[in-house]
Amino acid sequence: MSGWLAIAGLGPGDAALVTPEVTAALAQATDVIGYIPYVARVPRRAGLVLHASDNRVELDRAALALDLAAQGRRVVVVSSGDPGVFAMAAAVFEALEAGPPDRRDLDIRVLPGITAILAASARAGAPLGHDFCAINLSDNLKPWALIEKRLRLAAEADFAMAFYNPRSKARPEGFARALAVLRESCGADRPILFARAVATPEEDLRIVSLGQARPEMADMRTMVILGSSQTRLIPRTGRPILYTPRFAVEGA
């Protein structure tokens, strides 16, 4: 029996957001590899070996996955959300490229999942209904100067902006700097969504203006979406609906 490797997205948290494709891959797997809280979401069964590891060891995890698949095991690497968006798929391909060339012809598939920004967007309305960008604010991964440059250009392009990892434990001051750049570029009135623990029992959504936004409104489980100049609020009982119309006007 020949081995394979699937890099699968578990979605943001709710089992009702896991695709049947991912469920089927988990049912056929011999080994599941991932960050501890994601592996904890995989149903246990006899014969399934779970390899849970701490954060920041993505390349070790990727190397183990490739080793096991090369040995003929059926391996699923699990990510939260979608594995292709700031998650394990890129890490596995980094390891594949750096490793022995004979590994390249392994049966490797990426199984998409509901990524956190799209789950957060759905809960709030449709803030990403027009052109948008997604930026990882973790400066473990890139220098601050590059983050700031991207924020300013995204504001000039009038994208709605979705932010992953807004406030890392290691460098929480980065998000305060990002908010300051955005206020300067987009003004204080622009709506911003803080969506914490979307699709879990602890879900908490909050929409404020950029002027009211504070770094403490985000933690490591929060997704942040800033509207474009066209993004609107529909007042209703309870939290308003946040959405961006499909049409854009020039000079917007």
Added chain:
Amino acid sequence: MSGWLAIAGLGPGDAALVTPEVTAALAQATDVIGYIPYVARVPRRAGLVLHASDNRVELDRAALALDLAAQGRRVVVVSSGDPGVFAMAAAVFEALEAGPPDRRDLDIRVLPGITAILAASARAGAPLGHDFCAINLSDNLKPWALIEKRLRLAAEADFAMAFYNPRSKARPEGFARALAVLRESCGADRPILFARAVATPEEDLRIVSLGQARPEMADMRTMVILGSSQTRLIPRTGRPILYTPRFAVEGA
């Protein structure tokens, strides 16, 4: 029994990519509304009324959905991919905002789906593994000058770029202009993915350089993803893997 409205994403095509949340909403619905080929993907059953309509009547569809939910029906508006990304959710909220204020307190939910760019990205590797943007190239929705401005700024920000509706039947010359702008901004060597009919039996993926890219490589069922300056190809038997590493360097 009080009515509700769910705006649901059917994913790119394969039933294995429809979330259980969407399947459950369809099982409880009295009415399904949408563009003809998307409604055709919904399982028929006794008592379920299907309202299929042609393209470009999004606002009529949205108004019908709100009317039926206000009458106490259980309504699902279906979109391909994710309803919040260039799809029906924004159209429903446009209709809601323009319509009678008492409709605003209806039970309206957006149910996320696997959007086409993430399905295409998964099939190719992980080209959206770092910061990226999504741009709708249809100039039905915005003036060409705004599209061109966004392309140039996105290139300067060094985003990977995902393009929806690259080549509309009405104005196919737009995509040729977009490719010319991108070649000027990103150079001829940048890899670009043409992913046609992803997650359907007609799926066809092609990776070329921007210099080799031709407008005819895209049609209305094609998603296009252009790499950032960091996007790489891993040669292997068959189609190479296209991915963007998680780390970025300054000046990239």
